Structure formats: structure tokens, C-alpha cells
Amino acid sequence: MRLHRNLVFASIDALAEIFNDGKYADKTIQKTLKRDKRWGSRDRSFVAETIYDIVRWKRLYAEIAEVKQPFSREDLFRLFAVWCVLRGVKLPDWPQLEKTPERRIKGRFDELSKIRKYRESIPDWMDEVGVKELGEKVWTKEIHALNEQAPVVIRTNKLKTDPKSLADILREEGIETSNLNNYPEALELKERSNIFRTKAFQDGLFEVQDASSQRVAELLDVQPGMRVVDTCAGAGGKALHLAALMDNKGQIIALDIYGNKLKELKRRAKRAGAHNIETREIDSTKVIKKLYNSADRVLIDAPCSGLGVLSRNPDAKWKLQPEFLDSIRKEQAEILEKYSKILKSKGKMVYATCSILPSENQQQVQKFLKTGEGANFTLLKEKTILSSESGYDGFYMALLEKK
Incomplete structure (x- = not known):
């Protein structure tokens, strides 16, 4: 592989934005790919994959290169040099890459690869949480799988x-x-x-839509003509799937606290020819209360840590903080308590997350079943999908029925 200066420099600029300015990797990459109209598909895929790779392996590469954040431009070139050496890419004789200690890089890699948090390039706290919740064996396999590039x-x-x-x-x-x-x-x-x-x-x-994510709408067991409420609809991937499963018959009410996501859902629904979706922004508690005891099916695709989708969002490893986990678990419990009231008796509800942590999943459902509202529900089935077993995103979903 021959390295082209303009592609490498564009990648370095993007990494500076992601690591030093806290920008989202996917948005930064989208913007970077528009930088030069002359780039072909190979050039663009080199830029995207190189950036994602260095984001994914940031901790390991920074240890090998002996650099710390915020990274100077020189530091970013050192990370890039580590990437080249470990990928077997011939280093060009550019001043930025002079005196790259190739043997030392390989030696440091061998040494650090014996320690999981460096080998899998994750923060200490994440490694500790993974072991605590899943056990050494499952976590070791799972975090390894989550560092593989996600299939499309x-x-x-x-x-x-x-x-x-x-x-x-x-x-x-x-x-x-x-x-x-x-x-x-x-x-x-x-x-x-x-x-x-x-x-x-x-x-x-x-x-x-990832294969694991496609399981969620299926589990809800919808029929044409039903009234279905998707409570955390976002940009509507699962609402669109529900519309197709219902043959466009019946009503899907897509709720979210973010109006801009619902606008995107409207655009997607129009393109998909899904006519039975109505969007409602949750701008007050009235929006939810109006729907109490009215739906045949309720989907709660709850906000979560996103640990099951690290393979497609590697920068989440660096954005997530342990205190976020505490606040998100609290939010999940509140959402379950509130949104479950939308269901009619004999109706069914799915609680789902793209996390692999039992504290966001099985334990949340068990806690809910012990509350006043949850006492009206029966757990029919639940499913945990691990990336290491499926090859796709990590997911959890539980099907509950109201008595």
C-alpha cells in the first residue's frame, strides 16, 4: 500500500478533532470525506477505515507511542506510525515519520498484548465493569468481538x-x-x-439495520390494525420495521424527546412508503399521560450505555464515563415505570437495549416486576445477544405481557 500525503493529512486533522475537541467520529469522518472531490471510493475507504482504526485502538497505540492527550500534531503522527508498523504498511520518508522505531513498536505491542485493557484498548473502569457484570471469561471474549469491525x-x-x-x-x-x-x-x-x-x-x-436490532420488532409480535407505541423512537429504525410487519395497517405512534430525530423519521418513513407512523415530540408529561391504557403493543428501546455496539461506535469507549452508567440505569427504571402505563391490559411490551450489561437489562426488568406498576406484568421471554456468539451487535430484549 502506497500512502498518499493528502489522505494521511486529512486523517490526522480528523483525529485531532475527535480526540482533542471531543467531536463524534462518524460526523467528523462524513465531513472529512467531502474534503476533496477528486477522491475515489478507495481513497475514501482508506480515510474512513484508518480513522476508525486509530480511534478504536487509541489506548494501545498511545501506550506504544508513549504519548498522552491532548495529542499534539507530532503525537498524532506517532499514533499513525504505530498503525502503519502494526498493519505492515511501508512508512514513506516524510519528515513527520522519520526515526520511527519499528522494532521497539513491535516489542511494546507484544508486551502490552498480554494485558487485556491494553490489548483490547479500553479504559480501566470499563474493564472492571465488564468483569464484574459478565465474569472474566465472557467479558474477555465479548470485548474482543466488539473490537472487530462491524459488518454492514x-x-x-x-x-x-x-x-x-x-x-x-x-x-x-x-x-x-x-x-x-x-x-x-x-x-x-x-x-x-x-x-x-x-x-x-x-x-x-x-x-x-444490524441483524441483532432486527430481532426487536419481530419480538413485539405485532399484527396489522393494532395500535403500537414506539416510546423512544429516535430516527425510527424500529418504527419503520414495525410498519412493514403491520403491512402499513393500524397505527404506530413514534415518541421521542428530540424533535430533530422525529423529523428524520418522517423523511425516512416517506422514502420507505410507511404511511401508518405518526410522530409526537415528548415536550411535556401530558403527551405520555394522554396515551395511558391505549396501546396494544409498546416498544421501549431504552437509552443505554451502548456497550453492545462498540464495534460500530468505537469512540464511545472514550466518551462513556462510569457516572453516566449510574444515571442511565436510573433513567431506564423511570422510563419503564412511566411508559409501561401506555399498555392496555392483555397487551404486550418489549424492553430492549443495545447494551450487554445485566444491570441495564435483566436486572432492570426484575426490578420493574417488583414495583407497583410492574406487578401487573408477566415476563414471557427474554434474550441476550452477545457479539462474540452472533457476530453482530450486542443486544438485550424482554417481552412482557400486562395482566
Whole structure:
């Protein structure tokens, strides 16, 4: 691989924003990829993957390079040099990369790889929480899996097409996919590419949605004609899936505290041809109270630590703080207590998170069942999906029924 100066410099600039200014990696990468119109798809994928790689392995690389945050420009080039050496990329003779101690880098890597928190490049507190909640063996496997690059999985929009037809259409656009056993609507891309540019995407034939995430709407057991409330809808990935499972019949009320996310959901729903979704911003407690005892199904895709999706959001390792975990668990308990009241008797509810920690998952459900409101519910089934076992995001989901 020959390194091009403008691609490397663009990557260094982006890393400075992510590490020193606290910018989100995905947004920074999107902006960086628009920097030069002459870049081809190979150039863009080099920039995106290099940035994500260095973000993912920040702690390990910084230990090897013996640099500390905030990183100077020289420090960032040292991190980049470590990346090159460990990836077997030939170092160019640029002044910024002179005197790179290749043998020392390899030696330090071998030495640090014996210690999990360096080998998997995670903060001390995260390693401690993982061990405490999952045990040494499961955590070691899980954090290793969460450092793998996430595959790109799409969900076929059944309102407009079927998986076989979609695979054929994408093949004509130069994108090869494979079917996933046990995931009826999913296709996985054989090679990463910018699928948002395809005509198939613009025509609303699919959404990008991880295979594990596709399990959530399925579990809710919706039928056409029902009234369904998606309480933490965000930009609506699961609401769109529910609309397809309901054949556009019935009503989906998508709630969120962020109006801008609901605007995005409206745009996506229009593209997908999902006509039975109504958005409501939670700007006061009245919005929830109006819905009490009115829904056949309720989805609570709760805010969480996001530890199950580190493979697609590696910068979350550095943004998350232990005190956030405490506050999010409190918020999850409040949401369960409040939003469960939306359900009619004999209705069903799913509580889901993209976390792998029992304290956000099984323990939250058990705690809820012991509350006054929770005493009206029965746990029908629950499922924990580990990345190390599935190859996809880590997720938890529980199906509860109101008596």
C-alpha cells in the first residue's frame, strides 16, 4: 500500500478533532470525506477505515507511542506510525515519520498484548465493569468481538420488495450481498461500499439495520390494525420495521424527546412508503399521560450505555464515563415505570437495549416486576445477544405481557 500525503493529512486533522475537541467520529469522518472531490471510493475507504482504526485502538497505540492527550500534531503522527508498523504498511520518508522505531513498536505491542485493557484498548473502569457484570471469561471474549469491525447489514423493506429481488437489484448496481440464515429480512454486504448512493436506497427498498436490532420488532409480535407505541423512537429504525410487519395497517405512534430525530423519521418513513407512523415530540408529561391504557403493543428501546455496539461506535469507549452508567440505569427504571402505563391490559411490551450489561437489562426488568406498576406484568421471554456468539451487535430484549 502506497500512502498518499493528502489522505494521511486529512486523517490526522480528523483525529485531532475527535480526540482533542471531543467531536463524534462518524460526523467528523462524513465531513472529512467531502474534503476533496477528486477522491475515489478507495481513497475514501482508506480515510474512513484508518480513522476508525486509530480511534478504536487509541489506548494501545498511545501506550506504544508513549504519548498522552491532548495529542499534539507530532503525537498524532506517532499514533499513525504505530498503525502503519502494526498493519505492515511501508512508512514513506516524510519528515513527520522519520526515526520511527519499528522494532521497539513491535516489542511494546507484544508486551502490552498480554494485558487485556491494553490489548483490547479500553479504559480501566470499563474493564472492571465488564468483569464484574459478565465474569472474566465472557467479558474477555465479548470485548474482543466488539473490537472487530462491524459488518454492514441491511433490512429489506417488505412494503416495497423482498430479499431476493433486492439482492438482484443491488447486484445490478454493483453490490454483492449474502442472505443471513435465521434473519428473514436481512442481507449482509460482501464488501463495504457507500450504499446510500444507490438508487435502491433512494427508492426506499431497504434500511441499514444490524441483524441483532432486527430481532426487536419481530419480538413485539405485532399484527396489522393494532395500535403500537414506539416510546423512544429516535430516527425510527424500529418504527419503520414495525410498519412493514403491520403491512402499513393500524397505527404506530413514534415518541421521542428530540424533535430533530422525529423529523428524520418522517423523511425516512416517506422514502420507505410507511404511511401508518405518526410522530409526537415528548415536550411535556401530558403527551405520555394522554396515551395511558391505549396501546396494544409498546416498544421501549431504552437509552443505554451502548456497550453492545462498540464495534460500530468505537469512540464511545472514550466518551462513556462510569457516572453516566449510574444515571442511565436510573433513567431506564423511570422510563419503564412511566411508559409501561401506555399498555392496555392483555397487551404486550418489549424492553430492549443495545447494551450487554445485566444491570441495564435483566436486572432492570426484575426490578420493574417488583414495583407497583410492574406487578401487573408477566415476563414471557427474554434474550441476550452477545457479539462474540452472533457476530453482530450486542443486544438485550424482554417481552412482557400486562395482566
